[in-house]
Amino acid sequence: MDNKLESVLDIMNENQLQMIIISDGYNMHSLSGYKGHTGCILYFKDKQYILTDSRYTEQATIEAPQLMCIDIGSDGYSKTIAGLMKPYVEQMNASHNQETSAFLIGFENEHISYNQFMSFHDTFREAFGDCIQFHELKNQINKLRVIKSEDELVRLSKAEQIGDLAFSHILQFIKPGKTEMEVALELEYFMKSHGASGLSFDTIVASGPNSSLPHAVPTERILKDGDFVTMDFGCVYKGYCSDMTRTIYIGKEPSKKQQEIYEIVLQAQLAALAEIKPGMKCSDVDAVARNFIKNAGYGSYFGHGLGHGVGLYIHEEPRFSPKCEELLTPGVVITVEPGIYLPGEFGVRIEDMIQITEDGYRNLTSSPKKLICVS
Numbered sequence: 067m068d069n070k071l072e073s074v075l076d077i078m079n080e081n082q083l084q085m086i087i088i089s090d091g092y093n094m095h096s097l098s099g100y101k102g103h104t105g106c107i108l109y110f111k112d113k114q115y116i117l118t119d120s121r122y123t124e125q126a127t128i129e130a131p132q133l134m135c136i137d138i139g140s141d142g143y144s145k146t147i148a149g150l151m152k153p154y155v156e157q158m159n160a161s162h163n164q165e166t167s168a169f170l171i172g173f174e175n176e177h178i179s180y181n182q183f184m185s186f187h188d189t190f191r192e193a194f195g196d197c198i199q200f201h202e203l204k205n206q207i208n209k210l211r212v213i214k215s216e217d218e219l220v221r222l223s224k225a226e227q228i229g230d231l232a233f234s235h236i237l238q239f240i241k242p243g244k245t246e247m248e249v250a251l252e253l254e255y256f257m258k259s260h261g262a263s264g265l266s267f268d269t270i271v272a273s274g275p276n277s278s279l280p281h282a283v284p285t286e287r288i289l290k291d292g293d294f295v296t297m298d299f300g301c302v303y304k305g306y307c308s309d310m311t312r313t314i315y316i317g318k319e320p321s322k323k324q325q326e327i328y329e330i331v332l333q334a335q336l337a338a339l340a341e342i343k344p345g346m347k348c349s350d351v352d353a354v355a356r357n358f359i360k361n362a363g364y365g366s367y368f369g370h371g372l373g374h375g376v377g378l379y380i381h382e383e384p385r386f387s388p389k390c391e392e393l394l395t396p397g398v399v400i401t402v403e404p405g406i407y408l409p410g411e412f413g414v415r416i417e418d419m420i421q422i423t424e425d426g427y428r429n430l431t432s433s434p435k436k437l438i439c440v441s
């Protein structure tokens with residue numbers, strides 16, 4: 067049996083589930099190989115199905131040959147699933163005679179819409195009555211993606227290398243007079259023409275006062291002397307995402323305040339990196355950078371988490387956040403991205419993507435972090 071199927075069956079057994087519905091596109095991809103993002107995988111203990119519509123049935127059959135592919139046709143998902151559940155519910159009822167027992171269904175509560183859930187709930191209850199119960203899987207399935215295989219690590223590393231190349235290219239391209247949108251487009255064109263199939267997320271290029279918005283959208287603003295420019299970008303290589311951020315200066319001499327803030331962010335990142343190793347609690351890593359920035363007097367200007375796992379999707383488990391109790395393990399890929407954002411003035415963020423190893427970490431990002439001035 068393949069390891070992934072075994073892991074899902076373990077989750078079924080641990081939670082006494084009779085069925086699991088997986089509908090998150092990235093989880094479907096990771097568990098089965100099917101990349102269509104439309105449909106769901108249905109797990110029973112002895113049999114597994116992939117349900118989709120006619121646009122994707124051929125693709126699903128090719129990419130996930132181990133699953134029986136079902137075209138939902140005009141019945142839709144709820145009715146098709148109810149048809150497949152029927153023998154299992156009947157078998158459970160027959161074996162329990164008059165005793166009441168539950169047919170417990172695991173579903174991805176963090177992914178599924180309220181409407182979709184209610185459709186499952188109402189259709190299954192109408193067909194089989196009150197024995198139908200639901201179990202929120204929370205993060206249980208997402209967590210199966212936390213530790214990357216060798217093949218996944220190669221793809222993630224290659225994706226980040228394309229990002230590094232794009233950064234060194236953009237240093238030649240960027241100059242006063244260019245707009246944020248032109249810089250973003252150039253980064254995207256470069257990454258796509260160097261092996262990327264797409265972007266991990268909408269590219270951020272934020273200059274001058276716009277850089278105090280952590281997730282700014284590129285505008286027509288023209289870069290000029292005195293600006294900080296934060297570029298946060300990533301690409302998808304063979305299905306896997308990259309993510310990096312660099313802040314550079316336009317002009318010859320940043321102000322004292324710009325130099326001070328840049329240095330605090332950089333030192334906060336280096337301090338966190340210095341602590342990272344397997345066994346370290348994610349919230350403790352976050353605290354290293356957060357306390358550094360707080361002690362420098364800018365604690366209230368660093369609002370987001372220090373980092374996030376990266377894989378098929380740009381934001382995965384675990385998180386470097388004050389709440390994440392997970393321990394780092396070899397094979398985790400995660401970002402380290404402290405920032406300080408001064409509203410109306412400017413912002414700085416520096417982000418690397420790292421892989422946890424047996425004795426520490428490997429930095430997948432190799433772009434320089436010393437403040438670069440371009441004029």
Ligand code: GLY
Nearest residue numbers: 267298299309310
């Ligand atoms: N680099 C974009 C993000 O982490 O949200």
Ligand code: MN
Nearest residue numbers: 309401403417
């Ligand atoms: Mn990030």
